Structure formats: structure tokens, C-alpha cells
Amino acid sequence: MLQTISILLENKPGALLRVTGVLSARGYNIETLTVAKTLDPELSRMTITVDVEDRLRTQVVKQMNKLVNVLQASDLTDSPAVIREMVLVRVRCPQDSRTSVLKEAEIFHSRIVDSSVEGFAIEATGDPEKLDEFIEVMRTYGEIEVSRSGSVGMSLETRKLRLQPPVQAAVPSGPGAVSSSTIPSGAAPSGSAPVPVI
Amino acid sequence: MQATDHHPHIRRAETGKLMTGAEMLLECLAREGVECFFGYPGGVTIPFYDALYSHHIRHVLVRHEENAVFAAEGWARATGKVGVCCATSGPGATNLLTGLxxxxxxxxxxxxxxGQVHSKLIGSDAFQEADTFGITRPATKHNFMVKSIAELPQIVHEAFFLAASGRPGPVLVDIPKDVFQARGHYTPVDTIHLPGYKLFTEGHAGQIRRAAQLVLEAERPMVYAGGGIILGNASAELTEFCELADSPAVCTLMALGALSVNHPSYISMPGMHGSYAANMAMSECDLLIALGTRFDDRVTGSLPTFARHARVIHVDIDPAEVGKNRNPDIPIVGDVKRVLSKMMKVMHELKAEIAPEAAAKKTEVRQKWWKQVRSWKEERPYDRARSATEIRPQHLMDTIDKLSGGQAIVCSDVGQHQMWAAQLIGFNEPRLWINSGGLGAMGFGVPSAMGAQMARPDKLVFAIAGDGGFQMSIPELATIVSQSLPIKIIVMNNGYLGMVRQWQTLFYNNRLSSVVLEGFPDAEKLASAYGFAGRTVEKPEELEDALRTAINYPGPYLLNVKVTPDENVYPMVPAGGAIFDMVFAPETPAVVSA
Structure with a gap:
């Protein structure tokens, strides 16, 4: 079964690779991946769907949460969430089936974004399985080309973000001074005021 | 301006001072308390080494970048401080990989x-260019590429903070040549803000209480202490906990010395080459208290049979380790030092509430368990037998144990000698046993001993290696001499890649494919070629004197000990087997009592 993971991460070079590295290092193939900035342009929201063995699902999400650039990784698979995808379909259809194509497009609540003598370009959004059906239907009208966005997910639960508060950096090492090189493991203060969900 | 701790005459740079990136990096290192680091210069790091030329921080020029990391690790493992190493772009950086x-x-x-090539050349397949940032991503806890001098100080301090805090680990900072050369106004960094870096330190109070309750109720408790005890400086807490819990304890390969070898609770190392008593006790306990450990396959053997009668308390600072290999009954994510202190506080409270009759009954049940554990210990102790004709490897390690008295630093390479050393050499305190545990990187022993000896000039430091691993480290003999490090290199020479040979013997019909190490150099000549002393010893009756000579020699010493070539490490749990199914030596060899 496909697992959907939603990740809030810092918009920094290499951050994407760190996340996908958790999966590739374990030999998993990513089915879909979308990423774009959030309301805060320094942060990105990523949705990944991947087929992970049941036993390792929690482990994968935990490993992602460990990444320094990741603020929060959560498994949307078994929790209340909306998952949507967009597809662009170019269908080359004969003149006599144009009306039927338009009708089908309407049934799927899709939009015609280009029309030419050769056929249409259609934009559809919805549940990924629904889009599979849409593509199947369009295929019956002629040669098609498809570009899918991959799943975009959003949890319907309120998830509190637990962020690390700032800590004091190394200070000049005078007597009694603290240097981060002598900070005992986990010495930084933990816990912080809840931050609104982004 | 403030003077530094170690160098009172050095004054820290003022805010706004104009300096180069190289100078800024050194300023940051000094502020982090770095006294010494290990490295190898190259084209793009020349500006950095130029600034270093007139700086107080000591740089140790190694002979291969891999050994710079191993030496920095030796430093870190011996002190608990962050080890630092440096390499140039391209091949320099890729040579660091194993150590990272x-x-x-x-x-x-x-x-x-x-170092990295000039920013303008990145991505152009420039001379000595490699995608260090990409290559080292899965090899580090975190890594950075510095894009401008403005972000340099912040990144360097973040790197140190990440390396030392939480579950420690290696952090790499890749710096292009032009950033070293650029000039900028230096502003000290006062805060580090890494919102996504989650630190879990305290442990859940409710879980800690439940754990304390379980510890007191258990009939056959067992403490399974891992490297986290040493990393978290929790050795004193562990000792106190074992006493309060009245429980036997094992220390994994990474935790040797966390509980003194002389402590009555201490059994030995568990796992593939652990003792009979340790593995039996792990298998038969009814409560396993796992502290700062990760249920490594070399400890657990087959997971379904591991500690099969036991409920498990697992304390670890890394949430991803809890439940990774074994689902604990009580997971506690936190710093083991703090969690143990809190747990003991609760235990004291709970103990006060127990009625005297119940307490007496409990003591009786526990004594039965202790008796069982002790009888396992007596039944099959580690083999320390000696031969009259050959030096058995066990004889060598037993003698080192006797001469070091649990006080010396022992830096081990990887292989059979590592297992015999771990079995037979005892340690009275943490940070004395230094070895490559998880990765099992041959060539680790000698360079890590350099770092350990630099950090602890007061200590007797042994580098114990096989004839295979030692030959991976020979270039560093020059470093040892140039730095005047009085390391005692003990080569356990059996003429084989012994551990591979053992597996080939036991599991591959003794087909000894590519494991015979011919052509080992004359130790005395080799040492004297580098300007220090060495010898080969073959006769069992000469061993102890030879070791004493090495120890008393006022400088580095290479002792090549020719041992029985075909000795196997026992007990052994075949890979993937249950740890109570140990294989023992087929027969006890001819024995001369120790």
C-alpha cells in the first residue's frame, strides 16, 4: 500500500536530497513527489508517496524528522487528510468525437485549457484514483499524452509544530564560559511555545 | 575582548574586525575551544593553511586524509570533545569518507x-573538484556548503553545535577557496537557531515512573548498557543505577569501561563474541534495561529469539532508535544521564513504600538470579589459556590486561584482535577503550591512537592492530615520530586476515581465499627506518618482558607479536543465530596455567 508523507522543511539547497535520501538509502522508489514554498517563503511543503514495507513506515518518518532541515514529517496514510492531484491530458481526437470528449471532461469537472483542430489539452484535478479513471476514459478517444503533478496532501488534524528554540552560540572561552563543543549531549533546552500550523 | 582558557595571551577578535575567511574560520575554531586538529593541505586550502601559519591552534599533519578523521575520532573518543579534521577538495574530501x-x-x-574549488568553478569539473556536499550527505549527521564569507561564522558554530549535541555525529563544512580568501567584517555569533533540529533530553516523567516500578518488580533484571552511556557521560549514573537496581549488567563493544570491569554487577560484553554468561543472562532475564544502545545485530543475533522472556525498557536520545529493532514495553526518549537520575529518584521513593516482608522476598528472588548469573560466569569464562610453545592471541591480550591494570587507553583496529582485546582487556573507566564498532573500519587503530595520545599525553596508549590493519596505517608512523607520540603499537601478527579466515574456516569449508598476508616487514627494521624502536617476539616466555620493554621505552614502540596463526575467536554466535546458541572452541588447547 502506498504511504503518503507530508513534510514541512526549510527551503535550502540539498534539503530535498536529504529527505529523498532517507528513502533511496533503503532502496525505496518514490512514486510521486511534490514540493513548493509555503506562506513562509523560507519553508517548503513536500508530499511524497512511496511504497514502504509496513514494518518500516514509522522508522522512515522518524528518520525524516531527524533531519536538521525538516521541521515536521508526518504520515498522512491512516489519518484524516485530503490528497489531491492534478493532471494535464492532451488528447488527439477525430472531429466527430470532439463533443463526446467535451462531455466527458465536464463529467470529471475538468477544464479545457487548449483547443485546436488536432484535439484538446485538458486540466483535471481530484483524487489520484479518479484521475486514473479520467485518463482511461480519455484514452478511448485517441492518442493521449499525460503529465501528472503527483499527490499534494494536507492533514485535516491540527498538528502542533515542536520547534527548537534558539540557543546560545559558543562564546569566547574565558574561565567558566560555555562552548558548544563542551555542551553535554542534549543540553539545549527542549520544548517551546506551540507555533501555529503552516 | 577576553582571553582564552588555554592560551591566556591570545585575545579574541573584536566585533567588526576586517579579516579573511580563513582567519574567520580560525577565530571560530578558537571560540569553540579547538586546541588541535588533524589534516592535510592541498591547492584550495592553501589560504587557510597560510592563516594557520601564524595561529596558536595546533595542526597535526597526517600522511593520509583518512587518518586525519580517525585521529580526530581518537581525540573525540578520548575526551568527549569535538574532534576536528581538515582536507582539501576532491581527493582530499573523498578520502575522508570512511572516517565520516x-x-x-x-x-x-x-x-x-x-576546501572546495572557487565558487565560479563549481560544477565545471574543475581540477580537484568533487561534489563533496553531495557525496558526504549520507555520511554525516549534517553538512554545509558555505557560499559567502558572511555566512561562514554562523555555519561553523552551527556545525559544532550539531556535532556535539543530541546524538553526536560528524558534521562537514565545505568551503570554496574564494570564501577563504574573501575579506569581511567579523561579527561574533551569539545565537544558534535550528528550528528543525529536535532535541529530546528529559524523558517522559510517566514512562520513567513506570520504568522504575518495573525495575523494582523484576525478578531477573538485566542492564544492557551501550555507547550512549559513554557519549552522554553517564558512567557514574549507570554504576549507581546497577547498585540501586541490584542488577547484573553487560556493556556492549561501544560501552566497555562504562561500568568498571571490577564492579560486581559487571558481567562482560554481550553478542556475537560476548561471553557465555552475558548472552545467557540476556536470554533469560525477565526485564531488559537497554540504556543508550541500539540493539545492533552483532548484539542481538536473531531478533525474535533475543531476550524472548523479557519486557524491555529502552532509553535513548534518538527517537528513531527506539522501536527500530525491538519494540520496547517502555520507550523513553531522552538523555540517558538525566533519565537515569530521574529514574533513581523515583526508585528511592518507591522503595521506601515497599513493606519489609515484600522486600525480603524480593531479595531472595534476586539472589537466586544472581546465583544463576554467577554460575554461568564460572561455567564458561573467557579462554585465557596459554601455550608453552606459541604465543596464543589470548595470552597476548591477557598480558596487556595485566600490565595496563584497567588504566591504559587501548585503541583497537578491527578484526580478531579487536574481539580478543574486548573480551580480555578490562577497563576501569570510560573513554579508555577506543575502537571502530559500528563500521568496523580496518586501519582505525593506529591513527585513532595518535588522536588519543595527543589528547591524553599523560596516558599509556596502546594501538592494537592485526597485521592486516597495521599495514593500512604504516604511513602514519612518520606522523607518530614527528609528533613524538609515545604510542605502543602492538601488532597481533597471525599472518592472516584473521576474522575473514575464521569465517572461511567455519562456514566456507576452509577455502582460504585471499587471506594469507605474506611479506610482512621486519618490525625492528621498519621501526628503525622511521627512527624509533621495535622488535618481533615469538616465544611465549618472552612476551611479558617484551611488553614491559615497549611500555617503558621513552617513545613510540612497535611490537610485532607472532601468535598462533589459526586460533578462532570463541564463543561465537553464527550470524543471524540466537545468542544463546553459542559455538565454543572444539577442545581446550594444551594449557599452561596463567
């Missing part, structure tokens, strides 16, 4: 600085 993964596997705090 080693530090990652063993959670060793480390900062690696690498």
Missing part, C-alpha cells in the same frame, strides 16, 4: 572542514 561514516555509525562528535 565511522563517526556516524559510532555517534562521534566531529567537524570536518573541506
Amino acid at each position: 561514516v565511522d563517526a556516524l555509525m559510532d555517534s562521534i562528535p566531529l567537524v570536518a572542514i573541506t
Whole structure:
């Protein structure tokens, strides 16, 4: 079964690779991946769907949460969430089936974004399985080309973000001074005021 | 301006001072308390080394970048401070890789600085260019590429903070040549803000209480202490806990010395080459108290049979380790030092509430368990037998144990000698046993001993290696001489890649494919070629004197000990087997009592 993971991460070079590295290092193939900035342009929201063995699902999400650039990784698979995808379909259809194509497009609540003598370009959004059906239907009208966005997910639960508060950096090492090189493991203060969900 | 701790005459740079990136990096290192680091210069790091020329921080020129990381690890493992190493771009950086993964596997705090080609050349397949940032991503806890001098100080301090805090690990900072050369106004960094870096330190109070309750109720408790005890400086808490819980304890390969070898609770190392008593006790306990450990396959053997009667308390600072290999009954994510202190506080409270009759009954049940554990210990102790004709490897390690008295630093390479050393050499305190545990990187012993000896000039430091691993480290003999490090290199020479040979013997019909190490050099000549002393010893009756000579020699010493070539390490749990199914030596060899 496909697992959907939603990740809030810092918009920094290499951050994407760190996340996908958790999966590739374990030999998993990513089915879909979308990423774009959030309301805060320094942060990105990523949705990944991947087929992970049941036993390792929690482990994968935990490993992602460990990444320094990741603020929060959560498994949307078994929790209340909306998952949507967009597809662009170019269908080359004969003149006599144009009306039927338009009708089908309407049934799927899709939009015609280009029309030419050769056929249409259609934009559809919805549940990924629904889009599979849409593509199947369009295929019956002629040669098609498809570009899918991959799943975009959003949890319907309120998830509190637990962020690390700032800590004091190394200070000049005078007597009694603290240097981060002598900070005992986990010495930084933990816990912080809840931050609104982004 | 403030003077530094170690160098009172050195004054820290003023805010706004104009300096180069190279000078800024050194300023940051000094502020982090770095006294010494290990490295190898190259084209793009020349500006950095130029600034270093007139700086107080000591740089140790190694003979291969891999050994710079291993030496920095030795420093870090011996002190608990962040080890630092430096390499140039391209081949310099790629040579660091093994050591970075080693530090990652063993959670060793480390900062690696690498030079990178000029920013304008990145991505052009420039001379000595490699995608260090990409290559080292899965080899580090975190890594950075510095894009401008403005972000340099912040990144360097973040790197040190990441390396040392939480579950420690290696952090790499890749710096292009032009950033070293650029000039900028230096502003000291006062805060580090890494919102996504989650630190879990305290442990859940409710879980700690439940754990304390279980510890007191258990009939056959067992403490399973891992490297986290040493990394978290929790040795004193562990000792107190074992006493309060009245429980036997094992220390894994990464935790030797966390509980003194002389402590009555201490059994030995568990696992593939652990003792009979340790593995039986792990298998038969009804409560396993896992502290700062990760249920490594070399400890657990087959997971379904591991500690099969036991409920499990698992304390670890890394949430991803809890439940990774074994689902604990009580998971506690936190710093083991703090969690143990809190747990003991609760235990004291709970103990006060127990009625005297119940307490007496409990003591009786526990004594039965202790009796059982002791009888396992007596039944099959480690083999320390000696031969009259050959030096058995066990004889060698037993003698080192006797001469070091649990006080010396022992830096081990990887292989059979590592297992015999771990079995037979005892340690009275943490940070004396230094080895490549998780990665098992051959060539680790000698360079890590350099770092350990630099950090602890007061200590007797042994580098114990096989004839295979030693030959991976020979270039560093020059470093040892140039730095006047009085390391005692003990080569356990059996003429084989012994551990591979053992597996071939036991599991591959003794087809000894590519494991015979011919052509080992004359130790005395080799040592004297580098300007120090060495010898080969073959006769069992000469061993102890030879070791004493090495120890008393006022400088480095190479002792090549020719041992029985075909000795196997026992007990052995075949890979994937249950740890109570141990294989023992087929027969007890001819014995001369120790």
C-alpha cells in the first residue's frame, strides 16, 4: 500500500536530497513527489508517496524528522487528510468525437485549457484514483499524452509544530564560559511555545 | 575582548574586525575551544593553511586524509570533545569518507572542514573538484556548503553545535577557496537557531515512573548498557543505577569501561563474541534495561529469539532508535544521564513504600538470579589459556590486561584482535577503550591512537592492530615520530586476515581465499627506518618482558607479536543465530596455567 508523507522543511539547497535520501538509502522508489514554498517563503511543503514495507513506515518518518532541515514529517496514510492531484491530458481526437470528449471532461469537472483542430489539452484535478479513471476514459478517444503533478496532501488534524528554540552560540572561552563543543549531549533546552500550523 | 582558557595571551577578535575567511574560520575554531586538529593541505586550502601559519591552534599533519578523521575520532573518543579534521577538495574530501561514516555509525562528535574549488568553478569539473556536499550527505549527521564569507561564522558554530549535541555525529563544512580568501567584517555569533533540529533530553516523567516500578518488580533484571552511556557521560549514573537496581549488567563493544570491569554487577560484553554468561543472562532475564544502545545485530543475533522472556525498557536520545529493532514495553526518549537520575529518584521513593516482608522476598528472588548469573560466569569464562610453545592471541591480550591494570587507553583496529582485546582487556573507566564498532573500519587503530595520545599525553596508549590493519596505517608512523607520540603499537601478527579466515574456516569449508598476508616487514627494521624502536617476539616466555620493554621505552614502540596463526575467536554466535546458541572452541588447547 502506498504511504503518503507530508513534510514541512526549510527551503535550502540539498534539503530535498536529504529527505529523498532517507528513502533511496533503503532502496525505496518514490512514486510521486511534490514540493513548493509555503506562506513562509523560507519553508517548503513536500508530499511524497512511496511504497514502504509496513514494518518500516514509522522508522522512515522518524528518520525524516531527524533531519536538521525538516521541521515536521508526518504520515498522512491512516489519518484524516485530503490528497489531491492534478493532471494535464492532451488528447488527439477525430472531429466527430470532439463533443463526446467535451462531455466527458465536464463529467470529471475538468477544464479545457487548449483547443485546436488536432484535439484538446485538458486540466483535471481530484483524487489520484479518479484521475486514473479520467485518463482511461480519455484514452478511448485517441492518442493521449499525460503529465501528472503527483499527490499534494494536507492533514485535516491540527498538528502542533515542536520547534527548537534558539540557543546560545559558543562564546569566547574565558574561565567558566560555555562552548558548544563542551555542551553535554542534549543540553539545549527542549520544548517551546506551540507555533501555529503552516 | 577576553582571553582564552588555554592560551591566556591570545585575545579574541573584536566585533567588526576586517579579516579573511580563513582567519574567520580560525577565530571560530578558537571560540569553540579547538586546541588541535588533524589534516592535510592541498591547492584550495592553501589560504587557510597560510592563516594557520601564524595561529596558536595546533595542526597535526597526517600522511593520509583518512587518518586525519580517525585521529580526530581518537581525540573525540578520548575526551568527549569535538574532534576536528581538515582536507582539501576532491581527493582530499573523498578520502575522508570512511572516517565520516565511522563517526556516524559510532555517534562521534566531529567537524570536518573541506576546501572546495572557487565558487565560479563549481560544477565545471574543475581540477580537484568533487561534489563533496553531495557525496558526504549520507555520511554525516549534517553538512554545509558555505557560499559567502558572511555566512561562514554562523555555519561553523552551527556545525559544532550539531556535532556535539543530541546524538553526536560528524558534521562537514565545505568551503570554496574564494570564501577563504574573501575579506569581511567579523561579527561574533551569539545565537544558534535550528528550528528543525529536535532535541529530546528529559524523558517522559510517566514512562520513567513506570520504568522504575518495573525495575523494582523484576525478578531477573538485566542492564544492557551501550555507547550512549559513554557519549552522554553517564558512567557514574549507570554504576549507581546497577547498585540501586541490584542488577547484573553487560556493556556492549561501544560501552566497555562504562561500568568498571571490577564492579560486581559487571558481567562482560554481550553478542556475537560476548561471553557465555552475558548472552545467557540476556536470554533469560525477565526485564531488559537497554540504556543508550541500539540493539545492533552483532548484539542481538536473531531478533525474535533475543531476550524472548523479557519486557524491555529502552532509553535513548534518538527517537528513531527506539522501536527500530525491538519494540520496547517502555520507550523513553531522552538523555540517558538525566533519565537515569530521574529514574533513581523515583526508585528511592518507591522503595521506601515497599513493606519489609515484600522486600525480603524480593531479595531472595534476586539472589537466586544472581546465583544463576554467577554460575554461568564460572561455567564458561573467557579462554585465557596459554601455550608453552606459541604465543596464543589470548595470552597476548591477557598480558596487556595485566600490565595496563584497567588504566591504559587501548585503541583497537578491527578484526580478531579487536574481539580478543574486548573480551580480555578490562577497563576501569570510560573513554579508555577506543575502537571502530559500528563500521568496523580496518586501519582505525593506529591513527585513532595518535588522536588519543595527543589528547591524553599523560596516558599509556596502546594501538592494537592485526597485521592486516597495521599495514593500512604504516604511513602514519612518520606522523607518530614527528609528533613524538609515545604510542605502543602492538601488532597481533597471525599472518592472516584473521576474522575473514575464521569465517572461511567455519562456514566456507576452509577455502582460504585471499587471506594469507605474506611479506610482512621486519618490525625492528621498519621501526628503525622511521627512527624509533621495535622488535618481533615469538616465544611465549618472552612476551611479558617484551611488553614491559615497549611500555617503558621513552617513545613510540612497535611490537610485532607472532601468535598462533589459526586460533578462532570463541564463543561465537553464527550470524543471524540466537545468542544463546553459542559455538565454543572444539577442545581446550594444551594449557599452561596463567
